Amino acid sequence: MAHSSQPINARRGLLMAALQMSVVSLGAASAQSAAFAASTPKVSASASASATQGKALIKLTEAKLKAAKAITFSSKTSFIGLGAEAPAPTTATVAWQRPGQFAGSIIVNGKETGKVVSTADGGYVYDAVSDQYRKTDKGDTLELTLMTTVQASMSVLPSMVGMSFPMVTQMLTQKHPFLMELPPNAKTAVQIRSYPGQLNGVAVNHITQAITGAMSATFHLYTDRKTNLPVRYAILAKNSGKETGIQIDFSDFKTESAPLPESTFQYTIPTTAKLFTPPAQTETQEQPILPAGAVAPDFAVQDVTGKTAHLADFSGKVVVLDFWSTWCGPCQASLPATDKLAKKYKGKNVVFLPVCSWDDKSAFTPWVKQRKNWTMKFYFDPAGRGAKNIASGLYKVSGIPTQFVIGKDGKVAVGFVGYDGAEGEKKLSNAIDKALAGS
Incomplete structure (x- = not known):
């Protein structure tokens, strides 16, 4: 699965922000849309707003999620301001358990349209409408399990349904699920405020985070004042003068300290179901990349501190060159697997060189800073979104993720386009071994 190299538009950027929680690609700052404001809790004029209180409340919620062995909930995802493009609200019943178990059902218009199950042995995503399924890879952690589920869901299920389902669960496993972290030198103004109020008969704290500047959006989190668990989460922005956003309403949100019953993660695929086969790409979809045997062109990239590195700096080593972007869903699904390989080959004559392409530095910087414990060191192409x-200019890449294995002789050994899960990881590992052996 490969992503087009062309920058996504602002509307898609909004949806991917909710999915990945790592980049906001939005338009100008905006007020709440009419659809959202109609159900916003009423707040008295005397209610105080406190940034300190808002951050403290978010920390309480984060602590509960982090301490939980398992979490179960139902969520209803609605898309605001997309007009005829907006799909019907999607309801998901979810159960996930550390270290790597996940199960959920997808319900649209009262009918179960999909099922997801992932365990220590792997799992699958089943689409009841087309009666087909796709296998998911084994994940050593819940985060990796959800990454593979995201990739499979968005290929098997209708795009908007596939996006709304896993984005809720992936969001909840982030270090700061409800707080968009920005670097200290970012040219943005961030305000977090907490307002007490009522939502659907529940006493809640309404915590807002307004980001203004080059990136503009308002994040809304409602937590139950008794449990500090989520009741609603929404992201709103303005796209070409029109309000757009995503709203997620939670119900029956529970954290568990004991393991869930084994039956929670058991499900038999219908015997009529067919294995999903990705459509073959045509010549018009992808152009040939720099071929094997070609001398790998030298280039200069920058790390998150602005320090420059060149491909030539790693002469005599096997280099795994990975072109990716913060807004690319398949890239985000593939990077954890690549980092796992970086750990495997750590201390050997192999260098992993992931280069962020067709992107903005303002998105790259916070993305990297949220992944300080990763093995790979990330770099940014100074050309950004430029042509x-x-x-594209040196390696003939037209879709990402694209990876090259460069041999110790400085020539391209092999190139891979797209993300193929465990199979792709195996191919990349084999290619590295061959390059190390000089064959």
Whole structure:
């Protein structure tokens, strides 16, 4: 699965922000849309707003999620301001359990349209409408399990349904699920405020985070004042003068300290179901990348501190060159697997060089800072979204993720386009071994 190299538009950027929680690609700052404001809790004029209180409340919620062995909930995802493009609200019943178990059902218009199950042995995503399924890879952690589920869901299920389902669960496993972290030098103004109020008969704290500047959006979190668990989460922005956003309403949200019953993660695929086969790409979809045997062109990239590195700096080593972007869903699904390989080959004559392409530095910086414990060191192409970037200009890349294995002789050994899960990871590992052996 490969992503187009062309920058996504603002509307899609909004949806991917909710999915990945790592980049906001939005338009100008905006007020709440009419659809959202109609159900916003009423707040008295005397209610105080406190940034300190807002951050403290978010920390309480984060602590509960982090301490839980398992979490179960139902969620209803609605898309605001998309007009005829907006799909019907999607309801998901979810159960996930550390270290790597996940199960859920997808319900649209009262009918179960999909099922997801992932365990220590792997799992699958089943689409009841087309009666087909796709296998998911084994994940050593809940985060990796959800990454593979995201990738499979968005290929098997209708795009908007596939997006709304896993984004809720992936969001909840982030270090700061409801707080968009920005670097200290970002040219944005962030305000977090907490307002007490009522929502659907529940006493809640309404916590807002308004980001203004080059990136503009308002994040809304409602937590139950008794349990500090989520009741609603929404992201709102303005796209070409029109309000757009995503709203997620939670119900029956529970954290568990004991393991869930084994039956929670058991499900038999119908015997009529067919294995999903990705459509073959045509020549018009992808152009040939730099071929094997070609000398890998040298280039200069920058790390998160602005320090420059060149491909030539790693002469005599096997280099795994990975072109990716913060807004690319398949890239986000593939990177954890690549980082796992980086750990495997740590201390050997192998360098992993992930280069962020067709992207903005303002998105790259916070993305990297949220992944300080990763093995790989990330770099940014100074050309940004410009036409003369490294990926397309030097390596003939037209879709990402694209990975190259460069041999110790400085020539391309092999190139891979897209993300193929465990099979792709195996192919990349084999290619590295061959390059190390000099064959």
